Amino acid sequence: MALSCFLALFAPYIAPYDPTAINVKAIFLPPCSKYWLGTDGLGRDVFSRLVYGARISLWVGFLSVGISVSIGVVLGLVAGYFGGLVDEFIMRFVDIMLCFPSFFLILAVIAFLEPSLVNIMIVIGLTSWMGVARLIRAETMSLKNREFVLAARLNGASTARILFWHILPNGLSPVLVSATLGVASAILLESGLSFLGIGVQPPTPSWGNMLMEGKDVLEVAPWLSIFPGLMILITVLGYNLLGEALRDILDPRHNK
Amino acid sequence: MKIFYKFFFKILSLVITFLGITVVSFWVIHLAPGSPTDLQTTLNPKASTEVRERLNKIYGLDKPLSVQYINWLKRIIHFDFGYSLSGDHRPVWDKIKERLPLTLALNLISMFFIFILAIPLGILSAVYADSWFDKLTTIFVFIGFSVPGFWLALLLMLWLGIYCPIFPISGLTSLNFSELSFWGKLWDLANHLALPVMVFTFTGLAGLSRYMRSSMLEVLGQDFILLARAKGLPYKIVILKHALKNALLPVITILGLSVPGLIGGSVIIESIFALPGLGQLFYQAVMARDYPIILGNLVLGAILTLVGNLLADLGYFLADPRIRK
Numbered sequence: 001m002a003l004s005c006f007l008a009l010f011a012p013y014i015a016p017y018d019p020t021a022i023n024v025k026a027i028f029l030p031p032c033s034k035y036w037l038g039t040d041g042l043g044r045d046v047f048s049r050l051v052y053g054a055r056i057s058l059w060v061g062f063l064s065v066g067i068s069v070s071i072g073v074v075l076g077l078v079a080g081y082f083g084g085l086v087d088e089f090i091m092r093f094v095d096i097m098l099c100f101p102s103f104f105l106i107l108a109v110i111a112f113l114e115p116s117l118v119n120i121m122i123v124i125g126l127t128s129w130m131g132v133a134r135l136i137r138a139e140t141m142s143l144k145n146r147e148f149v150l151a152a153r154l155n156g157a158s159t160a161r162i163l164f165w166h167i168l169p170n171g172l173s174p175v176l177v178s179a180t181l182g183v184a185s186a187i188l189l190e191s192g193l194s195f196l197g198i199g200v201q202p203p204t205p206s207w208g209n210m211l212m213e214g215k216d217v218l219e220v221a222p223w224l225s226i227f228p229g230l231m232i233l234i235t236v237l238g239y240n241l242l243g244e245a246l247r248d249i250l251d252p253r254h255n256k
Numbered sequence: 257m258k259i260f261y262k263f264f265f266k267i268l269s270l271v272i273t274f275l276g277i278t279v280v281s282f283w284v285i286h287l288a289p290g291s292p293t294d295l296q297t298t299l300n301p302k303a304s305t306e307v308r309e310r311l312n313k314i315y316g317l318d319k320p321l322s323v324q325y326i327n328w329l330k331r332i333i334h335f336d337f338g339y340s341l342s343g344d345h346r347p348v349w350d351k352i353k354e355r356l357p358l359t360l361a362l363n364l365i366s367m368f369f370i371f372i373l374a375i376p377l378g379i380l381s382a383v384y385a386d387s388w389f390d391k392l393t394t395i396f397v398f399i400g401f402s403v404p405g406f407w408l409a410l411l412l413m414l415w416l417g418i419y420c421p422i423f424p425i426s427g428l429t430s431l432n433f434s435e436l437s438f439w440g441k442l443w444d445l446a447n448h449l450a451l452p453v454m455v456f457t458f459t460g461l462a463g464l465s466r467y468m469r470s471s472m473l474e475v476l477g478q479d480f481i482l483l484a485r486a487k488g489l490p491y492k493i494v495i496l497k498h499a500l501k502n503a504l505l506p507v508i509t510i511l512g513l514s515v516p517g518l519i520g521g522s523v524i525i526e527s528i529f530a531l532p533g534l535g536q537l538f539y540q541a542v543m544a545r546d547y548p549i550i551l552g553n554l555v556l557g558a559i560l561t562l563v564g565n566l567l568a569d570l571g572y573f574l575a576d577p578r579i580r581k
Contacts, residue, residue: 092269092272092276095276098561099273101519102517102520103520107523107539107550108284108553108554111545184402188404192405195404196523211406211407215410218414219418222414225411228407229411232403232407233402236404237402
């Protein structure tokens with residue numbers, strides 16, 4: 001995980017070649033000392049493309065989780081704090097959204113919009129906020145009758161201030177866990193979409209579309225498929241393990 | 257009487273959820289820029305404004321959105337999803353119907369394997385918590401959880417399909433399928449489904465086995481287990497009879513919850529292995545912007561999930577006598 005962040009941040013300094021530079025003299029070269037991880041069908045350096053691909057993946061991961069957490073937090077706070085009909089309405093909506101296989105929903109929306117990096121981030125964000133909303137709602141419900149919230153209200157704090165200033169910080173730790181796991185699944189989703197050709201569009205290198213380009217030449221140039229997948233696996237595994245570790249630290253019930 | 261009320265509210269909430277699903281799906285189609293008649297009007301220089309209006313009238317597009325929604329809802333209740341926009345112009349429901357069995361079979365078989373692997377793994381991890389076995393399985397299932405399914409599929413194709421050709425790498429049947437005997441046919445199908453099922457099983461293992469582990473750990477910490485041990489019952493019996501029964505309960509819910517993931521996952525896997533299932537149909541429809549098919553699949557996918565959850569609830573209801581009271 002640290003590796004992928006490092007690669008993404010310093011991509012221009014690490015990559016030995018331009019990730020989109022075409023070199024007809026060096027097509028389908030297996031890994032060698034000049035091209036560490038080989039070259040693809042247009043003579044582009046696989047290692048450089050992987051390094052730049054890290055940027056795309058992390059970008060998608062963080063921004064889409066940012067979107068989903070924002071939506072989830074607001075709806076969860078409102079549902080938990082006000083209760084009653086508002087709560088019933090929001091939670092019904094959560095149930096409905098949970099019924100759609102998320103991959104179906106994302107594909108359907110993408111089919112109607114243009115596939116682009118921004119659209120993908122928005123769509124992944126819009127279809128994955130339900131878990132966070134449920135978590136925050138539960139936290140809010142247990143926190144809203146505590147003394148410190150009452151004290152804030154007696155001091156004349158506005159509802160918004162109570163929600164975001166007093167309740168939210170106290171209920172944030174499970175969200176942190178779910179956000180970390182969310183980054184992992186967003187990266188996985190993006191790579192899946194790009195692999196199907198409806199995600200990040202070439203020539204922008206993303207791990208998913210590198211795999212798509214590599215799949216047809218699997219037999220002659222397996223390195224085109226092996227390395228991008230390995231990067232996805234390592235990165236996603238990193239975030240999942242981090243999420244699990246955070247849960248062990250932050251959730252006292254889970255500790256036992 | 258109480259059961260009756262519960263049942264009534266369950267049905268009511270199902271109906272509301274179903275209506276919600278249709279509203280969201282209907283909204284998704286209206287994300288599409290332009291109107292469905294554009295192809296015949298705007299793109300056709302001969303078509304006048306009058307023609308467009310007439311077409312809009314024929315398709316009911318001149319009515320307010322709410323009326324359009326009600327009309328559409330009336331049709332889909334009768335499984336009438338309209339006609340495919342692709343070359344064959346067949347009814348959407350017919351196209352879906354012929355592909356549904358394969359996807360269902362694929363998912364059910366995978367679920368079966370996930371179940372028989374994940375449950376023992378979860379139990380053993382919980383019983384020997386923090387041992388090397390526990391740590392190893394944790395890493396193993398986490399890799400399965402993190403690996404991109406399509407990449408795993410490619411690697412398996414390369415390894416078991418090309419380097420040591422044990423399994424066929426694409427399609428559902430061999431060329432000589434029609435000449436085979438019944439058992440030969442079954443064997444052929446099993447061979448073709450082996451790789452996809454492997455991918456599904458490995459990537460789906462984590463959720464259930466981790467859940468089983470934590471559920472088991474919780475049960476093992478309870479007093480009645482201590483009592484059973486204190487009575488002098490052998491550890492094996494305590495685990496397999498007393499603890500397992502209770503730990504399995506919450507797992508039923510997880511099975512229901514895993515339905516959307518499996519259905520969604522079939523899009524990529526079926527496309528890679530060229531299996532003519534629902535996922536492949538959906539993918540082709542997305543690529544061809546075949547809106548009626550996309551919509552039909554979306555609604556159906558959600559309904560299947562709804563049914564999965566309902567079955568899980570029902571299973572829970574039957575398995576846990578405490579709820580029935």
